[in-house]
Amino acid sequence: MEDWKRNGRAFWTLGSPATFWLVVFFLAPLAYLLVLSFSSKAVIDGQVSVNDYAYLTGIDNYVRTLNPDIISIFLRTLWWSALATIACLLVGYPIAFAICFMPERWRPLALLLIVLPFWINLLIRTYALKTVLGARGLVGGSLNAILEPFGMQADIIGTTPAVIFGLVYVFLPFMILPLYSTIERLDKSYLEASLDLGASQFQTFYKVTLPLTMPGIVTGLILVFIPCLGMFLISDELGGTTSWMIGNVIQSQFGSSNDWPFGSALSFVLMLLTIIVLFIQWYVQNHSKGVGAQ
Amino acid sequence: MATQMKPGVGPLEYGRRRWLQALFAVTLIVLYVPIFVLIAFSFNQQNRGGVWKGFTLENYPKAWQNQSIYDAMVNSLTIALVTTLIATVIGTMVAVMMWRFRFPLKPAYEAAMGLPIVIPEICMGVALLLFFNSTGLMGFFSAMVWPFNLSTIIIAHIAFCFPFVAIVVRSRLVGFNKQLEEASRDLGANEWQTFWQVLVPYMKPGIIAGALLAFTLSLDDFVITFFTAGPETVTFPVKIYSMVKTGVKYEVNAASTILILITILATVLAMKLQAPEKSGH
Amino acid sequence: MADPIVSVRNVSRRYPGGVTAVDNVSVDIMPNEFFALLGPSGCGKTTLLRMISGLDTPSEGHIFIGGEDMALTPPNKRPTNMVFQSYAVFPHMTVAQNVAYGLKVTGVPADEIKRRVGEGLEQVKLSHLADRKPDQMSGGQRQRVALARALVKRPKVLLLDEPLSALDAKLRDDMRLELTRLQQEVGITFIIVTHDQDEALSMATRIAVMEKGAIRQLATPEELYEHPTSRFVADFIGKVNLFEADVVSQKGKALVCNAKGLGKMNLSSDRECGKQVTIAVRPEKLKLSKTSPKVDGLIKAEARVRDVAYYGDWSEVVVELANGQTVSVNVQNEKRDVNASVTRGEKTYVSWSPTDSLVLTE
Numbered sequence: 001m002e003d004w005k006r007n008g009r010a011f012w013t014l015g016s017p018a019t020f021w022l023v024v025f026f027l028a029p030l031a032y033l034l035v036l037s038f039s040s041k042a043v044i045d046g047q048v049s050v051n052d053y054a055y056l057t058g059i060d061n062y063v064r065t066l067n068p069d070i071i072s073i074f075l076r077t078l079w080w081s082a083l084a085t086i087a088c089l090l091v092g093y094p095i096a097f098a099i100c101f102m103p104e105r106w107r108p109l110a111l112l113l114i115v116l117p118f119w120i121n122l123l124i125r126t127y128a129l130k131t132v133l134g135a136r137g138l139v140g141g142s143l144n145a146i147l148e149p150f151g152m153q154a155d156i157i158g159t160t161p162a163v164i165f166g167l168v169y170v171f172l173p174f175m176i177l178p179l180y181s182t183i184e185r186l187d188k189s190y191l192e193a194s195l196d197l198g199a200s201q202f203q204t205f206y207k208v209t210l211p212l213t214m215p216g217i218v219t220g221l222i223l224v225f226i227p228c229l230g231m232f233l234i235s236d237e238l239g240g241t242t243s244w245m246i247g248n249v250i251q252s253q254f255g256s257s258n259d260w261p262f263g264s265a266l267s268f269v270l271m272l273l274t275i276i277v278l279f280i281q282w283y284v285q286n287h288s289k290g291v292g293a294q
Numbered sequence: 295m296a297t298q299m300k301p302g303v304g305p306l307e308y309g310r311r312r313w314l315q316a317l318f319a320v321t322l323i324v325l326y327v328p329i330f331v332l333i334a335f336s337f338n339q340q341n342r343g344g345v346w347k348g349f350t351l352e353n354y355p356k357a358w359q360n361q362s363i364y365d366a367m368v369n370s371l372t373i374a375l376v377t378t379l380i381a382t383v384i385g386t387m388v389a390v391m392m393w394r395f396r397f398p399l400k401p402a403y404e405a406a407m408g409l410p411i412v413i414p415e416i417c418m419g420v421a422l423l424l425f426f427n428s429t430g431l432m433g434f435f436s437a438m439v440w441p442f443n444l445s446t447i448i449i450a451h452i453a454f455c456f457p458f459v460a461i462v463v464r465s466r467l468v469g470f471n472k473q474l475e476e477a478s479r480d481l482g483a484n485e486w487q488t489f490w491q492v493l494v495p496y497m498k499p500g501i502i503a504g505a506l507l508a509f510t511l512s513l514d515d516f517v518i519t520f521f522t523a524g525p526e527t528v529t530f531p532v533k534i535y536s537m538v539k540t541g542v543k544y545e546v547n548a549a550s551t552i553l554i555l556i557t558i559l560a561t562v563l564a565m566k567l568q569a570p571e572k573s574g575h
Numbered sequence: 576m577a578d579p580i581v582s583v584r585n586v587s588r589r590y591p592g593g594v595t596a597v598d599n600v601s602v603d604i605m606p607n608e609f610f611a612l613l614g615p616s617g618c619g620k621t622t623l624l625r626m627i628s629g630l631d632t633p634s635e636g637h638i639f640i641g642g643e644d645m646a647l648t649p650p651n652k653r654p655t656n657m658v659f660q661s662y663a664v665f666p667h668m669t670v671a672q673n674v675a676y677g678l679k680v681t682g683v684p685a686d687e688i689k690r691r692v693g694e695g696l697e698q699v700k701l702s703h704l705a706d707r708k709p710d711q712m713s714g715g716q717r718q719r720v721a722l723a724r725a726l727v728k729r730p731k732v733l734l735l736d737e738p739l740s741a742l743d744a745k746l747r748d749d750m751r752l753e754l755t756r757l758q759q760e761v762g763i764t765f766i767i768v769t770h771d772q773d774e775a776l777s778m779a780t781r782i783a784v785m786e787k788g789a790i791r792q793l794a795t796p797e798e799l800y801e802h803p804t805s806r807f808v809a810d811f812i813g814k815v816n817l818f819e820a821d822v823v824s825q826k827g828k829a830l831v832c833n834a835k836g837l838g839k840m841n842l843s844s845d846r847e848c849g850k851q852v853t854i855a856v857r858p859e860k861l862k863l864s865k866t867s868p869k870v871d872g873l874i875k876a877e878a879r880v881r882d883v884a885y886y887g888d889w890s891e892v893v894v895e896l897a898n899g900q901t902v903s904v905n906v907q908n909e910k911r912d913v914n915a916s917v918t919r920g921e922k923t924y925v926s927w928s929p930t931d932s933l934v935l936t937e
Contacts, residue, residue, distance in 0.1 A: 001393075001394065001395065001396045002394065002395060002396065003395070003396050003397075004395040004396065004397040007395075007485075010394075010485065011391060011395050011397070013387075014387045014388065014390050014391035014394075015387070015388055015391040017383075017384040017387060017388075018384045018385065018387060018388035018391075018407075018456060018460070019388070021384060021452060021453055021456065022406060022407060022410075022453070025422070025425075025449055025450070025452070025453040026409070026410055026418070026421075026453050027406065028425060029418075029421035029422050029424060029425035030417075030421050032421065032424050032425050032428060033417075033420065033421040033424055036424055051427075091317070091321060094314055094317050095314075095317060095318055095321055097308055097314070098308060098309060098311075098314040098315070098317070098318050099318075100308075101306070101307065101308040101309035102309040103309065103591070110318070112565070113322055114321070114322070114325070116558065116561065117325050117326070117329065119510055119514075119557045119558070119560075119561045120329065120514075120554050120557055120558075121513070121514045121516070121530075121531055121534075121550070121553060121554075121557070122514060122516060122531075123516045123531045123534050123535055123538075124329075124332070124531075124534065124550045124553065124554065125328065125329065127332070127534060127538050127546075127550070128328035128329050128331065128332040128550075129328045130538070131328065131331060131332060131335070132327060132328040132331050137331070138327065138331055169324070169325070169328075172321070172325070187661060187663065188306060189659045189660075189661050189663035190663050190665060190666075191306055192306060192630050192650075192657075192659070192663065193657070193659055193663035193664075193665070193721075193724075194665075194676070194680075195305055195306075195629075195630065195649070195650040195651050196628055196629075196630065196650050196651070196655075196656055196657045196725075197651075197656065197676055197677030197680065197724065197725070197728060198651045198652075198677050198680050198681040198728065199651055199676070199677075199680035199681075200651055200680070201305070201649075203680045207676075207680070208665060211667045212665075212666070212667060226412065226414065227414065227415075229414055230413075230414020230415060230416045230417065232416060232517075233516065233517070233535075237538070247414070247416050250416055250420060251416065254420055254423060254521065260424065263420060264420070264424065267416065267417045267420050267421070268417075270414055270416070270417055271413050271414070271417045274412065274413055274414060274417075278412060304630060304631050304632055305629065305630060305649055305650055306630070
């Protein structure tokens with residue numbers, strides 16, 4: 001690698017468009033978001049203005065995030081995201097494992113089949129899922145047909161399991177991809193050595209496979225957990241008004257509730273949460289010995 | 295776990311374990327059934343209701359003739375194409391810059407470049423919404439004629455797409471043999487010629503993959519578009535969102551089916567373009 | 576004779592897609608043997624070893640270890656342990672943890688584990704590295720860990736898959752002696768897979784030479800070298816000169832052949848030879864002389880020296896017969912005479928005793 005000073009012209013030519021875009025259309029908006037989160041709506045002539053702000057008035061908006069309702073929504077968001085992430089891991093790990101041990105010629109196809117839905121528009125998939133789970137849909141309808149003779153009725157849409165299922169449905173490929181690439185790279189003779197030394201399949205999994213694939217697991221957990229945190233579409237479409245996640249609250253501050261400073265504070269807290277999660281990942285990855293660490 | 299073995303099946307042949315095969319099959323079914331149902335209903339006769347009434351192709355011309363669906367589709371494709379073009383160019387340039395140069399605060403620069411990828415979309419969406427509003431850009435652009443009224447969305451899309459392009463291209467560059475560049479200079483080419491004749495052809499698979507990634511990301515994006523769209527502009531995902539809110543017509547299924555086909559084609563194309571390169575290295 | 580410790584009965588291994596790695600192999604391996612499976616890559620030797628360990632399973636046939644059928648026994652329940660070609664030393668465990676692993680997972684009491692791990696590391700001279708991680712060790716050291724890890728399990732049979740192939744030449748010689756010493760010390764059966772004939776000849780008590788999934792010959796090293804039963808084995812083990820010959824007549828053991836470039840000769844063979852045979856002679860059994868040897872009964876031919884390769888204690892001389900066939904002759908450099916006894920282009924006579932030639936029918 002050469003020092004930028006040795007060829008300043010090339011350095012600036014190559015770097016400035018992206019840097020400009022990054023600073024003006026990403027960092028500046030984030031900075032403005034931060035400023036607004038410490039601001040409040042301006043009061044003009046005793047009237048609260050709709051879209052004028054008194055800047056940097058204090059930490060009121062952050063105090064408001066400590067409201068029990070908001071806290072409970074934050075906790076619910078974390079809890080549901082965690083549940084969905086764990087579910088993705090429990091389903092994704094065996095599947096990634098199975099793909100890795102398929103005959104070589106089937107592997108690319110199997111992987112493509114798992115990953116393809118990820119390329120399909122999130123909204124279309126959510127809508128598709130809603131149709132199927134709905135009271136008259138393939139799954140929801142069949143469930144009701146079974147329950148009808150007993151005089152019962154069930155609505156899947158609007159329940160917590162529906163939201164969590166939706167999150168798993170949408171983010172499962174994010175879990176499988178990093179797991180697949182880690183397990184694929186794992187030297188299978190480690191597993192053979194373990195079996196050969198007298199460990200059962202379960203012991204081998206727990207003492208050898210799991211520790212050696214930890215980097216992939218951590219990456220998968222992050223790739224699922226973070227987008228879950230900011231999700232509002234799925235809780236909106238598959239959940240009811242009682243199953244809001246923090247994304248829904250933020251969205252409403254910029255929509256019907258029209259309280260941008262508060263929305264900014266919530267967004268900033270959400271971003272902080274994300275960065276904390278990433279820091280934990282960085283820490284775990286750098287303090288564990290595994291395939292990826294070598 | 296089984297303590298006995300089946301003859302002819304090795305202890306590590308997990309690909310032949312029935313329960314794993316079953317789990318794989320069930321997962322595929324769960325992943326695809328909703329999508330197939332959606333596609334199937336795009337051929338349903340009766341509009342709305344969720345009951346199968348018989349096969350028809352009518353929904354497709356209807357979707358085509360539905361001005362708002364058509365406009366949304368055209369908007370989405372325009373945004374995706376312009377975004378792809380600009381994001382690919384600046385993403386590739388910055389990838390070369392980061393690959394080639396050592397400069398102060400590089401780790402911080404790289405981290406900032408990664409932020410648009412890792413922070414939740416909703417945060418980026420609202421930040422851009424605030425920014426466009428407070429700077430007056432939103433009003434400025436939305437008053438313009440098509441396609442310039444899409445500018446805010448395109449700017450936002452470029453902002454979250456080019457870091458992806460940069461990552462893909464840079465990972466391609468890691469395998470580049472610097473001696474090729476030196477050989478080119480040694481043979482008398484200047485820096486500019488070397489860049490175009492040696493480096494760009496080498497990066498090509500990465501650039502194409504990055505471009506297709508940017509295209510699909512832009513075409514798929516709902517959250518950031520939702521926040522940065524002017525009051526009058528509608529993209530396809532936003533259109534579906536509002537149609538789902540107001541009750542679904544099967545024209546949406548038809549239009550979605552077409553969008554699914556476009557994305558699958560783009561994905562398969564991307565894989566095809568990358569595949570021969572993989573085996574060559 | 577004692578009962579075999581490992582008995583392979585009509586074992587085949589076919590893979591989906593039609594590849595047959597091992598084809599109807601039967602072999603008995605005795606207690607305390609140092610047994611080698613030798614063959615070119617792809618001959619099925621590793622597959623056979625893996626089926627004994629349980630890491631692969633036969634498509635047909637049975638494997639008995641200590642008299643017990645292993646068909647349904649998974650690798651972790653078998654009294655065998657393996658030293659892998661890649662060593663497979665767990666990267667996330669220290670040396671001591673690696674060696675303790677096999678004892679720990681089978682519930683050996685902690686104090687016994689400690690004692691046995693200590694002994695095991697002592698045995699491979701690695702006690703001072705007990706707390707190292709494998710990524711801080713050399714290939715040779717990692718291999719010792721793999722050895723100790725298998726040996727502390729006190730298996731009835733130790734399986735070694737190409738144990739020396741990844742080591743450099745000097746280390747390989749040391750390890751070869753080390754393995755022979757260990758085998759005598761612990762007194763268990765070793766089965767080693769190798770493609771290197773020197774390795775097999777120098778270490779093993781018996782060698783099975785494999786080709787295309789089948790055992791071509793099973794014998795002691797000396798017998799394999801001096802009495803190969805096929806062209807393949809003669810050619811694979813050591814260097815050999817081969818001559819095509821027509822059978823003129825055969826009466827009992829007495830055989831008269833007509834070899835191209837050599838003329839008529841009287842040989843002996845135990846079997847029915849048919850019309851065509853191959854005559855094999857090792858290069859060190861051949862003699863070169865400036866004049867035609869006067870001794871009766873020798874097989875001899877006039878030749879021209881084509882090439883001389885000097886190796887210090889001996890030289891390999893390649894001579895060309897009148898019909899163009901080349902023959903290798905090993906010459907011991909017994910005298911301190913710098914002016915070599917043969918030079919390129921020189922006329923010479925090559926000769927050997929009929930008893931040193933071997934008649935091969937396959």
